Amino acid sequence: MGNPPPPVLTVGLPKEIESLINDILKNASVSSIPLDMDAIIAEITPKPCLVISGPPTPELPANEIAQSLRMQFQEIPLLLCCTQKEGFERKAFIKNGFTDAFLLPLDLANLRSSISDRMAEASKGEIRTFRPVKIIDLEPGATLDFETHIFLPANKRYIKLSASGDSLETDRIDRIKKSKFSTIQVPAEQMKHFYSYSAKRLRDLGSGAMSVTEKREKLSGAVRDLISGLFSEQASSFESGQSMMKDCGQIVKTYIVEGAESEWYSRIQSVLGERGDSYSHSANVSTLAALFSMGLGIGKPEDLALAGLLHDIGIAELPPEIQILDPEQMTPAQLELYKKHPELTVNLIKSRKLIVPEIVSKAILQHHELYNGSGYPSGLFGDRICKEAQIIALADRFDYLTRVRDGRPLMTPAQAVDHLRSLQVNDPSRIHYEPELLKRLLNLFPGSKPETSPSS
Numbered sequence: 182m183g184n185p186p187p188p189v190l191t192v193g194l195p196k197e198i199e200s201l202i203n204d205i206l207k208n209a210s211v212s213s214i215p216l217d218m219d220a221i222i223a224e225i226t227p228k229p230c231l232v233i234s235g236p237p238t239p240e241l242p243a244n245e246i247a248q249s250l251r252m253q254f255q256e257i258p259l260l261l262c263c264t265q266k267e268g269f270e271r272k273a274f275i276k277n278g279f280t281d282a283f284l285l286p287l288d289l290a291n292l293r294s295s296i297s298d299r300m301a302e303a304s305k306g307e308i309r310t311f312r313p314v315k316i317i318d319l320e321p322g323a324t325l326d327f328e329t330h331i332f333l334p335a336n337k338r339y340i341k342l343s344a345s346g347d348s349l350e351t352d353r354i355d356r357i358k359k360s361k362f363s364t365i366q367v368p369a370e371q372m373k374h375f376y377s378y379s380a381k382r383l384r385d386l387g388s389g390a391m392s393v394t395e396k397r398e399k400l401s402g403a404v405r406d407l408i409s410g411l412f413s414e415q416a417s418s419f420e421s422g423q424s425m426m427k428d429c430g431q432i433v434k435t436y437i438v439e440g441a442e443s444e445w446y447s448r449i450q451s452v453l454g455e456r457g458d459s460y461s462h463s464a465n466v467s468t469l470a471a472l473f474s475m476g477l478g479i480g481k482p483e484d485l486a487l488a489g490l491l492h493d494i495g496i497a498e499l500p501p502e503i504q505i506l507d508p509e510q511m512t513p514a515q516l517e518l519y520k521k522h523p524e525l526t527v528n529l530i531k532s533r534k535l536i537v538p539e540i541v542s543k544a545i546l547q548h549h550e551l552y553n554g555s556g557y558p559s560g561l562f563g564d565r566i567c568k569e570a571q572i573i574a575l576a577d578r579f580d581y582l583t584r585v586r587d588g589r590p591l592m593t594p595a596q597a598v599d600h601l602r603s604l605q606v607n608d609p610s611r612i613h614y615e616p617e618l619l620k621r622l623l624n625l626f627p628g629s630k631p632e633t634s635p636s637s
């Protein structure tokens with residue numbers, strides 16, 4: 182006897198669609214949530230086997246619905262149902278991250294067969310989703326408390342490479358180690374164990390009885406492996422890039438929560454919970470900054486993670502019309518106001534009585550300062566800007582460049598790295614980041630060839 186299949190989740194279905202769907206689903210279990218941002222970003226358990234969304238609205242366009250749902254349900258089919266022909270563009274919806282889109286009642290037969298196929302799979306218990314991972318720092322004799330599988334694309338099958346608790350001997354270790362990112366797959370339900378494993382290895386590497394140089398090299402290698410997911414072919418689609426970033430975020434979070442000074446994390450998250458949409462920007466900057474810190478051996482990853490989470494919260498104090506603009510779109514007057522956000526952030530931290538280390542406040546205050554002195558709020562230059570602030574600035578820039586606007590990112594991660602490399606310019610007046618730091622950071626990205634310093 183198998184378990185009953187997981188429920189179908191419906192999101193904001195209008196009455197007329199709901200009755201059609203109920204008719205198809207018959208006695209499957211269904212849970213429903215309204216189509217609003219709070220409801221779709223809240224953690225939904227148990228995981229559904231299928232998600233069916235109602236039509237987008239002016240407040241919540243299709244790309245935002247798809248992206249938000251994809252943050253939780255990376256590999257679960259996501260169907261969109263609309264009744265209005267106007268604005269219905271199946272291809273665009275699929276590009277946004279939906280698995281398929283249906284215009285009802287025209288596409289009813291297709292919708293019916295999509296749903297039935299999925300429910301048939303689910304009831305046979307055949308639904309097992311996997312996540313591509315890179316397993317860092319494996320040594321012979323290691324045991325992993327999660328399964329590893331390899332995916333054979335030719336016949337679309339997963340083959341188990343190791344069971345949870347297996348003691349791994351050299352040849353299997355080699356196979357796992359040599360695998361490219363995305364070759365090794367972990368069952369989605371065991372990802373927690375993968376996060377703990379990775380976090381613990383990062384900690385061990387940082388505190389092991391090795392020479393400083395050896396430690397640094399090992400940590401850089403591990404961080405490079407983790408970041409490599411963002412650059413793999415799989416990450417070419419928006420949602421897999423996002424979910425890999427989310428996996429890195431979970432590893433960093435586990436690293437911090439399992440560390441000594443951990444209770445701030447949940448407190449900060451509750452503060453950020455009120456902030457809505459820019460949360461993923463803060464989360465990404467936090468993740469990247471912590472990984473950069475580990476990979477470069479600069480600052481404490483905990484401090485960088487905290488500074489990343491908080492770095493822009495002061496933007497919430499600005500007039501709403503400014504908050505939604507990119508700096509390039511602002512009028513000079515708006516830009517002047519916007520430039521106050523590092524100070525507003527630090528003030529907000531104080532007024533909220535959030536106790537953060539001095540270096541965290543400093544990194545936040547200086548995260549828009551530039552090496553050549555052209556930044557704000559103080560126009561600091563060179564070494565007067567702390568390294569932590571430069572790391573936040575680089576993480577901020579990287580996330581800004583790869584962030585999705587209107588359904589597509591401005592740049593792919595690889596293009597963003599090339600862009601950062603192009604900033605290693607000959608013209609000293611245009612140097613935004615400390616050259617040595619930027620050079621080392623670029624070497625941390627996978628596929629980067631060691632670069633020479635900007636010419637003198």
Ligand SMILES: [Fe+2]
Pocket residue numbers: 492493522548549
């Ligand atoms: Fe900022």
Ligand SMILES: [Fe+2]
Pocket residue numbers: 462466492493577
């Ligand atoms: Fe930012």
